[in-house]
Amino acid sequence: xxxxxxxxxxxxxxxxxxxxxxxxxxxxxxxxxxxxxxxxxxxxxxxxxxxxxxxxxxxxxxxxxxxxxxxxxxxxxxxxxxxxxxxxxxxxxxxxxxxxxxxxxxxxxxxxxxxxxxxxxxxxxxxxxxxxxxxxxxxxxxxxxxxxxxxxxxxxxxxxxxxxxxxxxxxxxxxxxxxxxxxxxxxxxxxxxxxxxxxxxxxxxxxxxxxxxxxxxxxxxxxxxxxxxxxxxxxxxxxxxxxxxxxxxxxxxxxxxxxxxxxxxxxxxxxxxxxxxxxxxxxxxxxxxxxxxxxxxxxxxxxxxxxxxxxxxxxxxxxxxxxxxxxxxxxxxxxxxxxxxxxxxxxxxxxxxxxxxxxxxxxxxxxxxxxxxxxxxxxxxxxxxxxxxxxxxxxxxxxxxxxxxxxxxxxxxxxxxxx
Amino acid sequence: xxxxxxxxxxxxxxxxxxxxxxxxxxxxxxxxxxxxxxxxxxxxxxxxxxxxxxxxxxxxxxxxxxxxxxxxxxxxxxxxxxxxxxxxxxxxxxxxxxxxxxxxxxxxxxxxxxxxxxxxxxxxxxxxxxxxxxxxxxxxxxxxxxxxxxxxxxxxxxxxxxxxxxxxxxxxxxxxxxxxxxxxxxxxxxxxxxxxxxxxxxxxxxxxxxxxxxxxxxxxxxxxxxxxxxxxxxxxxxxxxxxxxxxxxxxxxxxxxxxxxxxxxxxxxxxxxxxxxxxxxxxxxxxxxxxxxxxxxxxxxxxxxxxxxxxxxxxxxxxxxxxxxxxxxxxxxxxxxxxxxxxxxxxxxxxxxxxxxxxxxxxxxxxxxxxxxxxxxxxxxxxxxxxxxxxxxxxxxxxxxxxxxxxxxxxxxxxxxxx
Numbered sequence: 032x033x034x035x036x037x038x039x040x041x042x043x044x045x046x047x048x049x050x051x052x053x054x055x056x057x058x059x060x061x062x063x064x065x066x067x068x069x070x071x072x073x074x075x076x077x078x079x080x081x082x083x084x085x086x087x088x089x090x091x092x093x094x095x096x097x098x099x100x101x102x103x104x105x106x107x108x109x110x111x112x113x114x115x116x117x118x119x120x121x122x123x124x125x126x127x128x129x130x131x132x133x134x135x136x137x138x139x140x141x142x143x144x145x146x147x148x149x150x151x152x153x154x155x156x157x158x159x160x161x162x163x164x165x166x167x168x169x170x171x172x173x174x175x176x177x178x179x180x181x182x183x184x185x186x187x188x189x190x191x192x193x194x195x196x197x198x199x200x201x202x203x204x205x206x207x208x209x210x211x212x213x214x215x216x217x218x219x220x221x222x223x224x225x226x227x228x229x230x231x232x233x234x235x236x237x238x239x240x241x242x243x244x245x246x247x248x249x250x251x252x253x254x255x256x257x258x259x260x261x262x263x264x265x266x267x268x269x270x271x272x273x274x275x276x277x278x279x280x281x282x283x284x285x286x287x288x289x290x291x292x293x294x295x296x297x298x299x300x301x302x303x304x305x306x307x308x309x310x311x312x313x314x315x316x317x318x319x320x321x322x323x324x325x326x327x328x329x330x331x332x333x334x335x336x337x338x339x340x341x342x343x344x345x346x347x348x349x350x351x352x353x354x355x356x357x358x359x360x361x362x363x364x365x366x367x368x369x370x371x372x373x374x375x376x377x378x379x380x381x382x383x384x385x386x387x388x389x390x391x392x393x394x395x396x397x398x399x400x401x402x403x404x405x406x407x408x409x410x411x412x413x414x415x416x417x418x419x420x421x422x423x424x425x426x427x428x429x430x431x432x433x434x435x436x437x438x439x440x441x442x443x444x445x446x447x448x449x450x
Numbered sequence: 451x452x453x454x455x456x457x458x459x460x461x462x463x464x465x466x467x468x469x470x471x472x473x474x475x476x477x478x479x480x481x482x483x484x485x486x487x488x489x490x491x492x493x494x495x496x497x498x499x500x501x502x503x504x505x506x507x508x509x510x511x512x513x514x515x516x517x518x519x520x521x522x523x524x525x526x527x528x529x530x531x532x533x534x535x536x537x538x539x540x541x542x543x544x545x546x547x548x549x550x551x552x553x554x555x556x557x558x559x560x561x562x563x564x565x566x567x568x569x570x571x572x573x574x575x576x577x578x579x580x581x582x583x584x585x586x587x588x589x590x591x592x593x594x595x596x597x598x599x600x601x602x603x604x605x606x607x608x609x610x611x612x613x614x615x616x617x618x619x620x621x622x623x624x625x626x627x628x629x630x631x632x633x634x635x636x637x638x639x640x641x642x643x644x645x646x647x648x649x650x651x652x653x654x655x656x657x658x659x660x661x662x663x664x665x666x667x668x669x670x671x672x673x674x675x676x677x678x679x680x681x682x683x684x685x686x687x688x689x690x691x692x693x694x695x696x697x698x699x700x701x702x703x704x705x706x707x708x709x710x711x712x713x714x715x716x717x718x719x720x721x722x723x724x725x726x727x728x729x730x731x732x733x734x735x736x737x738x739x740x741x742x743x744x745x746x747x748x749x750x751x752x753x754x755x756x757x758x759x760x761x762x763x764x765x766x767x768x769x770x771x772x773x774x775x776x777x778x779x780x781x782x783x784x785x786x787x788x789x790x791x792x793x794x795x796x797x798x799x800x801x802x803x804x805x806x807x808x809x810x811x812x813x814x815x816x817x818x819x820x821x822x823x824x825x826x827x828x829x830x831x832x833x834x835x836x837x838x839x840x841x842x843x844x845x846x847x848x849x850x851x852x853x854x855x856x857x858x859x860x861x862x863x864x865x866x867x868x869x
Binding site: 056057058061063065068069071072076077080081084085087088089090091092093094095096097101102103127128129130131134138159160162163164166167168170171172174175176177184257259265266267268269270283284285286287288289291292295296297298299300301302313314315316317318319320321323394399401403404447448449 | 475476477480482484487488490491495496499500503504506507508509510511512513514515516520521522546547548549550553557578579581582583585586587589590591593594595596603676678684685686687688689702703704705706707708710711714715716717718719720721732733734735736737738739740742813818820822823866867868
């Protein structure tokens with residue numbers, strides 16, 4: 032690997048996806064390696080939201096529920112997402128937060144009274160280092176439903192398969208781990224779980240928008256995801272959920288708000304779940320956030336997701352090569368797997384006691400990644416708007432921070448609320 | 451009552467709240483009597499959201515979680531709301547949808563393992579004509595938790611008190627009914643429920659922002675509400691919930707996402723609920739919608755809510771008087787109570803078979819109210835931006851539509867998705 036800046040420039044020249052960066056508004060002088068946490072602002076989102084505010088809400092007022100299609104936004108937006116994650120038409124709903132959506136699909140999968148239900152089994156398997164909210168949500172549901180289930184936290188990916196037995200109701204995993212970027216083999220784990228009669232719930236937060244997904248081919252039962260990372264929907268943008276077509280109508284979720292009703296505007300006193308994916312909605316859709324996301328997803332209409340993944344892996348390989356060469360001897364450890372099929376679009380490093388301060392110093396130097404407790408530096412390579420020169424410059428600044436021990440200055444050790 | 455337009459003009463002249471209309475952007479030529487469904491657009495919301503998009507998200511990117519205070523929005527916004535609804539500091543969280551929030555407080559109130567818990571009792575009382583999503587959510591929770599509870603739908607407000615006995619866990623009511631505008635006596639029902647050891651959950655969707663509320667003095671246990679009606683937060687704006695200070699920490703809600711954790715950014719593998727109202731949050735806050743709402747709530751900083759309520763009741767009385775005089779003989783029935791203490795800020799009429807078409811014709815004539823199945827015309831009198839001349843003109847147009855039988859033209863009978 033040629034690690035010169037000239038080589039980086041040549042890679043950018045040859046990058047067929049380089050022009051995609053023009054679809055985003057990015058601040059000058061910043062190298063943004065935080066797209067795995069909060070995606071960048073796509074162009075036209077501000078105009079779209081402004082129009083939703085001024086013309087739809089301001090001028091047309093409640094008429095816009097019909098005339099501007101507000102009432103259909105959970106499905107309008109979902110249809111754009113279905114292509115990005117390889118889901119069949121009508122299998123995705125955009126609604127609520129990822130956490131709330133996970134609660135719904137967990138409960139639906141466990142509902143013993145339905146065809147899909149596996150609630151007569153005791154175990155829910157997950158990983159100890161899964162994104163915490165997923166495990167907290169499972170804990171909350173288990174407690175609410177009388178401790179009929181047990182959440183089993185597995186320590187390593189290799190230990191998952193041996194845990195699958197006929198007392199496993201659900202395997203609940205995040206496809207790409209938020210801490211170390213490890214990527215599971217989705218299809219293989221689904222097949223293994225199905226062999227013992229278990230169902231699988233995938234959290235796609237760190238994979239959707241960074242790589243091609245084919246939920247249909249991988250035989251996914253349920254999935255949830257976040258739209259504000261690689262999908263660039265904006266801070267706290269609505270989450271989504273996927274239900275395999277053969278489960279829709281054969282399981283029931285408990286957050287049965289009026290938008291999940293077959294005929295919400297009949298205002299029937301009794302609940303009748305919608306016969307389609309709308310049964311996984313709940314309350315009134317958040318129109319402003321949905322409009323921003325709807326616009327943001329237009330970025331994807333012509334993106335080759337396989338090429339996108341190759342680029343992101345190339346960027347990460349380039350980053351790893353540069354770190355190993357230019358940041359050696361500073362006690363940094365790369366905790367992301369080297370094998371390309373075992374990782375997503377981020378690279379994580381650890382440092383025994385300097386990780387927080389190093390990231391603070393990097394941010395002050397215009398290289399934005401993030402820190403995760405207790406000792407992890409995360410760098411995301413959102414391939415729509417990051418290039419090889421960006422990576423080269425990021426590592427160059429990092430090497431300078433390490434060599435001059437800039438990170439050890441007191442101001443970089445003061446913790447902020449969000450780390 | 452003097453029903454001339456000159457009298458209406460004089461009432462507007464004398465209205466100390468008339469200048470509040472200047473805080474909103476309203477379309478020309480429209481009389482907006484739909485503020486009980488979707489509040490109007492306050493000035494400065496568009497600029498605020500645009501700034502959140504461009505400066506906070508676009509330029510500062512993930513740094514804005516700290517620098518722009520995104521992480522604290524659920525409480526920043528809640529503190530503005532606490533004044534409007536008479537809630538103690540730290541007792542309100544703005545988050546999720548009203549439906550999701552209702553699920554949380556229902557489950558928390560019923561949680562048998564806590565101090566607040568009344569889940570050893572069987573009955574949940576509600577009204578048959580409560581807003582449907584509230585009853586659907588209760589049904590969903592009851593089903594999920596193994597049918598240990600029964601939802602009892604009461605037909606009339608007068609029948610509530612006799613149903614209160616020591617097998618009642620919860621009384622779940624909407625303060626002002628969405629169909630007929632009937633207003634309950636919150637303090638009296640709380641006292642009666644508490645006498646038999648039951649707890650009460652109030653839905654404030656149709657009262658907050660239309661009248662003074664004092665949740666503390668009324669001894670409210672739990673409440674939820676909507677911010678896109680009289681609070682003008684925008685379509686699908688985040689909901690909120692209230693938990694009485696003596697219940698906070700003494701009950702547990704099951705949607706235990708990471709924002710409900712004592713230290714979310716420690717990313718602990720185990721759930722430890724926050725010791726304060728944050729334990730009722732769930733996932734990542736929807737920043738764009740929260741920013742719009744935060745701005746919208748600034749309207750309320752200096753509003754005298756008692757004067758506001760008096761004005762809204764005066765507007766409704768004026769409307770009722772005009773309807774009785776100018777729309778007589780057209781088979782319309784006023785279903786909203788005449789007694790001022792028994793109603794909110796809306797007036798509802800029924801017509802045996804013409805209600806939908808009449809409302810369509812009114813909307814075509816620039817008078818925007820809404821229709822509710824099967825035969826109700828709703829008119830909301832949001833007193834921040836509606837005046838007496840507006841009411842006079844609305845009824846004048848309605849009388850014309852009735853006299854000329856304009857509403858009976860075929861185009862007004864075609865149903866839209868949202869009715």
